[in-house]
């Protein structure tokens with residue numbers, strides 16, 4: 001499923017966090033949103049998920065050609081992995097992962113055995129078999145991160161939005177998870193937009209990279225394009241390469 | 245180096261002296277606090293039960309074998325049964341507003357929640373009399389339609405709601421503010437509707453605080469005297485709640501019945517105290 005973002009602006013009080021953003025993520029693409037802290041990455045992701053609404057005006061958001069600008073988060077059902085995990089602390093790991101399936105309307109909801117099977121399969125995928133009955137407080141950061149990912153994936157989202165998925169983890173775990181995500185994306189081809197402020201991560205993982213600065217998109221392109229032809233001073237400086 | 249040692253005397257002496265001092269002052273503070281509480285709270289409680297059982301169990305039971313007393317208890321239960329659920333809902337809604345939304349006048353609303361704590365209950369009652377009483381603002385209109393609020397159940401419920409509004413909201417608002425709404429947002433992106441989000445995510449997070457608020461709200465709604473006294477008119481078998489009835493009995497020199505009924509309220513306070521301690525521990529543990 002593709003995502004079209006058209007002329008989106010967002011103002012908090014008198015502060016403009018996003019300025020007329022245009023972006024397209026094609027079906028099955030893995031796109032990285034790269035930018036310094038405070039550049040509006042999380043804000044853009046939240047607007048796509050429907051957790052925040054853009055300024056009223058001409059802006060619009062489409063999922064696969066369908067306008068969802070005024071749809072709520074639960075209608076859009078974009079898989080979202082939060083910067084700080086946001087796991088349900090009073091539920092076990094298995095209950096966390098099963099949540100999205102359990103709140104489905106009765107007609108489409110899988111029965112209990114199917115849910116159990118789906119959870120077991122996801123636990124295997126994130127290499128946390130046997131952790132199903134633990135609580136989030138009993139997990140390490142990297143494990144929480146994977147549970148958050150599994151929880152988002154359980155409902156089979158058409159769009160995956162990841163906010164600094166590996167932000168709080170050490171270099172070694174980051175590398176492993178990075179590989180894991182790339183492989184996972186190759187298998188499933190879910191349209192994915194992920195936020196990072198680490199350019200290595202963006203370049204290694206993404207099909208295309210979007211560079212954001214002060215709410216303004218500076219450049220969109222493949223890692224190679226960006227490296228070889230940075231569009232302006234900021235991109236060149238931020239990516240630490242020379243402008244030609 | 246030498247100077248430093250001079251400023252800080254040898255460690256072996258200093259700590260012992262310090263503990264000795266703090267032991268004495270601690271003992272003083274604790275015994276003052278315990279003595280004060282014993283005098284102010286425990287002693288009256290003992291006296292209530294002692295007076296209630298002055299004529300033994302039979303006298304105690306006899307006190308409740310009285311139409312006016314049973315009616316007062318029944319009325320108080322009715323008032324609490326209406327007030328507590330309503331204030332639980334109002335409190336949840338107010339706490340939700342204050343903790344989840346940014347809007348103009350939010351600070352004003354926050355202090356409004358605390359209003360019942362610093363406004364005299366008598367004033368709360370007076371306001372309703374001025375609004376709904378026979379000479380009040382809406383008095384004539386209400387009379388035309390045959391609706392009686394003052395000197396009747398609706399007035400008692402209204403003023404009790406006013407006085408007990410604060411508890412659920414005041415306990416939940418800071419708790420919900422501190423917890424944030426990340427989990428609720430996660431639930432929404434997973435396809436949960438508003439009700440599912442509240443029931444499966446918000447409620448489990450706040451349940452002990454909510455229970456705590458409900459317990460306090462209940463205790464106060466059963467025990468409220470001032471505001472209810474103004475609007476009820478003290479009509480025996482009609483608008484006398486338990487606290488008002490106790491006063492009537494006492495003024496009629498029926499000491500054993502007065503204290504027997506009062507001991508019910510005291511018992512309620514003790515149960516509340518126990519439940520409050522339990523929920524507070526659970527809240528701390530959660």
Ligand SMILES: Nc1ncnc2c1ncn2[C@@H]1O[C@H](COP(=O)(O)OP(=O)(O)OP(=O)(O)O)[C@@H](O)[C@H]1O
Nearest residue numbers: 012015017035036037038039040041042043044197
């Ligand atoms: N609810 C809000 N109210 C006011 N300002 C906000 C709000 N949310 C975000 N902002 C502001 O918008 C700007 C962009 O914030 P955002 O969280 O999108 O940054 P980010 O790129 O995700 O940064 P980071 O890498 O640190 O997570 C920041 O300056 C922030 O202060």
Ligand SMILES: [Mg+2]
Nearest residue numbers: 041042043083
């Ligand atoms: Mg962010």
